[in-house]
Amino acid sequence: MSLKVLIIEDEQDLAENISDYLIQHGYEVIGIITTAEDVPEFLDLHQADLFLVDIMLKGNVKGIEIASTIRKKNPKSGILFTTALSAKSVLDKISDTLYDGYLLKPFSLKSLESTLYLISKKLEKPEENIKSGQKRNLLPIRDKGKIILIDENDIQFIKAEGLYLRIYTENKVYLIRDLLKTFLPKLNEEKFLRIHKSFVINLKKVKGLTSKECTILDQQIPIRRGFYKDFLSLLQSKKYI
Known part of the structure; x- marks a missing residue:
């Protein structure tokens, strides 16, 4: 059974390239969302196993904030952050959120696949996820x-x-x-x-x-x-x- 992935990314071309690559490698991409404001409504109608979230989305709501919403509605799903920023202030904000991986742009599609694979292996072990579900520092x-x-x-x-x-x-x-x-x-x-x-x-x-x-x-x-x-x-x- 293929894992369902939701891509939350405001760079449309990048999002589509990622989607094509993941589909070729056995993932089911259930959607591409370019603004965080559209995520809650989508979550009410669909379930995903993995969320690929751009931290610095355009608009008033950023990826870090929407990740909290995702975690509340999908506590057993995986969250992978992507960003072009490596400033310590950004990383400090990330550290306050429960997530499963982080990629610094520009990243290769191969590194993305490897990271998602590791997250997917973690999702296959729900008992361990429950034990490790406490907020990491x-x-x-x-x-x-x-x-x-x-x-x-x-x-x-x-x-x-x-x-x-x-x-x-x-x-x-x-x-x-x-x-x-x-x-x-x-x-x-x-x-x-x-x-x-x-x-x-x-x-x-x-x-x-x-x-x-x-x-x-x-x-x-x-x-x-x-x-x-x-x-x-x-x-x-x-x-x-």
């Missing part, structure tokens, strides 16, 4: 000259190095210009903890613990003096060890 950071979004749940630990932070995820390490005291408030305080003047860790990622250090990603991270007992009690209370 997506953090805009600059990586190799581009602003990208990383999910805080992917962060293993953060190490301060002077005026820079090294952010460790399972598959990649990001180096950004920032300080722990300004970056830490952006993180969920229930998940992250500063255990040393130079380290913040994701509590769920702790794999081992001694009185002087904890283990994450096979790396030993020092614990500040006198903090071990409180740290151990915290991990035990959250049932992380």
Whole structure:
């Protein structure tokens, strides 16, 4: 059964190219909408599995706002944002919305297909979607000259190095210009903890613990003096060890 896609894009030529490509690759495109104001009425009459939403639509209502409407009416559908803007202010707004993917224009049709495929695989696992349906905290950071979004749940630990932070995820390490005291408030305080003047860790990622250090990603991270007992009690209370 092919997935139904609604394209919300104010560039008509681009929307039609995307539609043709998706149809050729097995998707059912149920419509192209060029203004956000027309989306609510369409949603009352049609159901879609995937929504491709341009963030900066023409008109008074923007893609980010209409995505909230989509999520309320179609909580199990996938939302993929597209935009030509990479400003941090735009990414901050995106991070407040529950969505499933993001593509920066201009993008190739092949990258679009790959992204939609990953979203579609996620939609095939409804139980996991329910568990992960809580709002994600997506953090805009600059990586190799581009602003990208990383999910805080992917962060293993953060190490301060002077005026820079090294952010460790399972598959990649990001180096950004920032300080722990300004970056830490952006993180969920229930998940992250500063255990040393130079380290913040994701509590769920702790794999081992001694009185002087904890283990994450096979790396030993020092614990500040006198903090071990409180740290151990915290991990035990959250049932992380």
